[in-house]
Amino acid sequence: MAVVAGNSDLRIKESFVMIYSDFHGEKLSRLGLGMMRLPTNADGTIDEGRTAEMIDYAIKNGINYFDTAYQYHSGESERIAGRILSRYPRDSYNLASKFPGHAIAESYDVKGIFEEQLAKCRVDYFDFYLFHNVNETSIKVYTDPKWGIVDYLKEQKRQGRIRHLGFSCHGLIDNLREFLTVYGDIVEFCQIQLNYLDWTLQGAKEKYELLKEYNIPVWIMEPVRGGKLASLNPEDTEALIALRPYEKIPAWAFRFIQGLDNVAVTLSGMSDMQQLKDNIETYSCEKPLDEKELATLFNVAEHMKRGAPCTACRYCCEVCPMGLNIPRLISAYNDFNYQPTFSVSMMIDSLPENKRPSACIGCGSCSAICPQKIDVPSVMHSFASSLEKFPSWAEESKKREIAQEKNRLAAARKRVNDFLKSAETYFLATVDENGEPRVRPFGTINLFEDRLYIQTGRKKDVFRQLMNNEHFELCAFKDGEWLRVSGRLLEDPRHEPGIAMLDAYPELKSIYNVDDGNSVVMYIKDGTATFSSFSKPEEKIRL
Structure with a gap:
């Protein structure tokens, strides 16, 4: 399956030319960049600057496959992927994401989530899309006709919004076999956890062989077991160095995979530039292990295992x-x-x-x-x-859902705040005491503590009207796009948001101050923002 880009002597020479797999006539980089462990700031948020540098280096050195998912980094991985990859021509990279049917939830809105993912990733289609983490529990979600997940995704593929449909699997071999029996004819690839430790520890060998029987190419995740295989004990390190003095320890995990002819893409969740550079160097050539090297590596794996020596005699x-x-x-x-x-x-x-x-x-x-x-x-x-x-998976799913919703709301409110600030003037509509509509220009908007605030005076009609009927709508227009926001405006009597507003608009300080009994700030509650233009479909987001 693998084809080497460039001269045939790449197997001998050290060269930074990426090797590729042939997948349905397309060239996929054998090394893909997994976006589950991106570099982070001290507060745990993604370091977008360092991530952008890594993606730029990856693209310049031949990586054309980027893998994200709805829940990675509490929903921010897709958003960051979209912001950074949108700087490059759409046909220069392959983007993969996944539907989170493995999460325990009250319902599964496949259409809503898929549309949200496209918007976050700033694309019209996904090159690769997966049923995320098919396992003994989630298979019931994916196969339940009540949610319509399979039918919806098949239709998106028919429409060209998904170019290739596949699945990832963390279940046991019986679970994998069950899914393939039902859906083996519609999936084009499968992503499994495979490395020289899990070859036996998690039964990856049997899963790999089953997929090969179905002629389904394999995508590999956790090739270095989350970094566990990047650093070994001194005895095992010495044994490997004796066989390949020039090979770095993490590279052994990739060389093991290069000996598997049904592997198309190996995903590595690289979290810093050095890891990326080292792995790109490894994937500039193929150097699969010989029998002696394999035996030594499997011996290393046995040293790492801790558990009962069951042989499954039953x-x-x-x-x-x-x-x-x-x-x-x-x-x-x-x-x-x-x-x-x-x-x-x-x-x-x-x-x-x-x-x-x-x-x-x-x-x-x-x-x-x-x-x-x-x-x-x-x-x-x-x-x-x-x-x-x-922790139970139900508890973890709820925790992730809460974190993801918090991030989604923060991103939505920032987007509205940035649009209104750049538009400079918007028009705010209220209803007066006679039920008549009233509208006037406004210019203040400020994001404070994850809330969107406006500022006005207590003596103004607009404030009295909002005290009588807190519902409002505002609209603004900028660069061929217009925004409508509706919801409720509620007073915040604290000094802090008022001070932040006046700091954001210092010209108002000659008219208002937080202790004058007149200045008031109000925040948007239960809001909905609608972005519209003549060139793309209307987009609604909750605030």
């Missing part, structure tokens, strides 16, 4: 009075014991309560027959105890 299952799938639970325990993740806890949550680790009654029949002499009841007890302390 003798224990025959004697378990609770009918537990003990090998499956031990495999999940080993994965969770190495690094607690929601992927494992979500799989356990999908099981009936009487089939979970907590259902073990500690009879010891399993241990008595186990060839590996595993103390199975102790493993089940430890696993159940660890899961009990781990």
Whole structure:
């Protein structure tokens, strides 16, 4: 599948020329930039300046695949991706995003979310779009006709708003097989967690081989296991250096992947420029591992594992009075014991309560027959105890939803604030005591503590009208686009927003001050902003 860009001697020479995969006649960079772990500021927000530098370097050095998602960075990853990538020609990069059906929610508005994603990413279509995190729980959401997720996304593909439709999967092999049985004919690619540790720890080998049977190209996530494979213990480091003195330790993870012929794109969540430069250098040539190197690398992986040495002989299952799938639970325990993740806890949550680790009654029949002499009841007890302390996915989904909504509102209010400030004058409509409409020009708007404020005087008709009927509408026009905002205007009696307003409009200080009994600031509540023009569809956003 892989094709090398440039001269054929790239396999020997160190050269910074990206290698590509052929996917349906298109060239995709074998290394893609994952946008889940972008560089951040001290407050946790994305450092847009450093991110822009990294994307620019990536594009200049041949990366043409960028992967984001609705929930990455509390919803800000897509927005940042849109702002930065929109500076480049649309046909110079491939943008991938995902529908968050894995999140636990009361409802799943596939149309609303898809349209929001397009707007945030500033594109008319996605090159690649995925069902995000198909697992033992989310598969029920994706396959439920009530939500219409599959049918809607198929229609978007038919309309050209999705060029290629695929899915990511964190479930076990049976879950992957179930999804492929139903939707294997409509998906074009699959993204799985695969690296030389998870090749056996998470059963990535079996998933990879199943996808190959279906002729579905593989996209790889977590090639360095979130950085876990970038730094090894001294003994393992020495063993690898002895085989390839010139190869950096993180590069071994990528060289392992380069030996898999059904891998099209490897996504790396690079969070600083040095990681990006190192990985681009690695992907300037293919140097897959030979048999001796593979054996050494798998030995390194075994050293990293911490858990029960289950061989899945299943003798224990025959004697378990609770009918537990003990090998499956031990495999999940080993994965969770190495690094607690929601992927494992979500799989356990999908099981009936009487089939979970907590259902073990500690009879010891399993241990008595186990060839590996595993103390199975102790493993089940430890696993159940660890899961009990781990946050539930439902709690995490709600937490992420709240954070994402906060960011969405902040971005929407900033957009309205910036538009009205640049327009300089807008027109504010109210209703008088006789029910008649009244409109007048206004010029003040200020964003303070995530609220949009206007300023006026208590002695003015507009204030009295708003005290009688707090509903309003305003409109403004700028550069061929107009904005309408409706909602309620409520008084904020605090000094702080009033001071901030006068600081934003110092010319008003000769007329008003916060202690004069006249100056008043009001903030927009339950607002809706509508952006319109003759050149693009109307866009409504909640404030």
